[in-house]
Amino acid sequence: MSTSVNGVGSGIDIDSIVTALVTAQKTPKQDQIDTAKTTATTTLSAVSSLKSALSTFQTAMTDLNEAKSFAGLTATSSNSDNLTATVGTGAAAGTYSIKTTQLATSSKVATQYITSGTTFSAGTLTLTQGSSALGTIKVAANASLSTIRDSINTQLKSSGVTANIITDSTGQRLVISSSTTGASTDISVAASSGLESLAIDGSAETGSVATATKGGYVTAPTQDAEYTIDGLSMTSSTNDVSGAISGVDFTLVAASDTATTLTVDTNTDGLTTSINSFVSAYNTLMSSIDSLTSVTSSTDDDGNATTTGAALTSDSSVRNIVNSLRNALVGSSTNGGTISLLSQLGVSTQTDGTLKVDDDKLETALEANASSVEGFFTGTGGLITRMSASLDIYTQDNGLLDQRVDSLNDTLSDLATQQTTLDTRMTKYEATMMAKYNAMDTLVAQLNATSTSVMTTLNALNKTSSDS
Incomplete structure (x- = not known):
């Protein structure tokens, strides 16, 4: 606020007057901005909480929407x-x-011993598994054993074949392994001239540990x-x-x-657990929605009854979400065989919208129709898929809830702009009012001074006249 020496000429409290004028000008618009900001902020928080609750529910449904969860x-x-x-x-x-x-075993074969530091002539190594060709590895002149190993791993990794080097005091051996099991799946390596030491007969035993003069299977052939x-x-x-x-x-x-x-x-125990997990996830979602839409009754200081609505009370989007979920609950599943309705499993809707499981009815239903439970809950036409799909329009990226969040953020941004504009306008208004009242005070001071001077002159004249 601008400052002034209050009422030097007039004795008026200029600061208080200007403050009151600024407050009177600013309050209506400020109240409007504050109310709109509170509403937008509260709604934004509620919408974000709603989306989080829906996403949590859909995640739970995804985890349950597997055959193993409801296997009969x-x-x-x-x-x-x-x-x-x-x-x-x-x-x-x-x-x-x-x-x-x-x-069933897989093939593991090894070359004969290779002296450490050996390099090889240019040529090719042709690998086969049983009667099937795996591929041909080109060996460059002066290639090392590790270079050949790396080439095999790079070219044959999609075939489930890996190579490594095993070293002991006698020397090195190239060992090739496969993830494929079964008889007649042994790996063999045909070597071109100059690479004979790398040849492997996968159906024959390697040379003795002491000499290892030929390549072959390690331990045993495949079976x-x-x-x-x-x-x-x-x-x-x-x-x-x-x-x-x-x-x-x-x-x-x-x-x-x-x-x-x-x-x-x-699978009585497993089915019971999965069904109760479904009910629990649904009830958690309904409880979250209830907290966002509830109406609270209270009494004010004068004893009058009042009601206060939550951020999303009477919100159309929430009503549509709840209606979609309830329609899916009471609808018929197309994959459930003898079970087409949730009520057949002893699951009913309570007055507050949550679900309740009648354990006795559920046990009886599972004893008679366990094989139908999987199809009722899972699959394209299953309850879980239909319920989760009904929420996609709200929870997907740039879905209805994302669009609403964007709109609320735009509103808050606009309100921030309005606040800045209001503050700027009030600062100018305050300065204008302060200048006007200070000018008035100065004028009053000047008038008072003139009045005092005139009165002093008149008094002097009167005194002179009286003395004569």
Whole structure:
């Protein structure tokens, strides 16, 4: 504020008068800006909270929207150190005795010993796996063993083939490994002239440890897995077995003299957990929405009843979101077989909009229709997909909520501009008023001085006249 020496000529408190005038001019617009800013800031925070709650719900739905979350059956191994298993489509309840006598192995081969520091002539190395060609490696003149190793790793990495160098007191050996398992998948290397020391016969044993005069397999040639299911002999080129038991995938982990029991049974506990997780995620979202839209009743100092709405009370977007979710809940699922409605699983909507699980009804429903639960919840026509999809228009990048956030930020930016304009205008108005009142005060001081001078002259004249 401008300063002045108050009322030197008039005795008036100019600062107080100017302050009152500025306040009277500024208050209406300031109140308007403050109210709009508070509303925009509160709404922005609420919209951001809403988007966060919706995103959290969709993440939970994504985690649940997998066949394993709602699989009607589950596979249990009596010894996971020997065998593990998962259930897929088409499985049926049953018990199986599986005994693994040998695991499928992959090829690991090595060259003969190579003297450290050896360089090689220009040529080619042709690698094959079983009867299939892997590729040809070009070797430049004076290439080192490490250079050849790097070339193999670069060119054949997509084939699951890797190379390394093993060194001991006798020398170096190039070792080549494959991730492919099964009989007749041994790696062999044919070498051109000048590179004979790098040739490998993958079906033959390497030379003795002491001399290693030829390249060949390390430990043993490749083999298929051999196992039995309830006494029936089976083989597999991999240790991950699919199709041997309808709808069940299992992995042979270790060979054993003892059979492992694989049990495929109703996944009651897993289904119950997943359904309750779904209900919990939905209820958490509804609670968050309720806190953003609730109306609070109270009593003022005079005893009158008042109500206060939350930031998104009566907000149309929130109503549309809730309606979309509720429509998905009561709608029919197209993949659920005998289960088409959530109520068939003992899940009902309460008066506050949240869901409640009737444990007894759920248990009964799972006993009769466990196989239909997966299709009801998951997949293209499943409940989870439909519910999450109904929110995409709001939560996606540049979706409705992002657009609203942008609009509110624009509003706050405009209000900041209005505040700056108002402050500038009031500063000028204050300076103008202060100048006017100071000028008035100066004029009054001058008039008072003139008045005093005139009165002094008149008094002197009167005194002179009286003396005569």
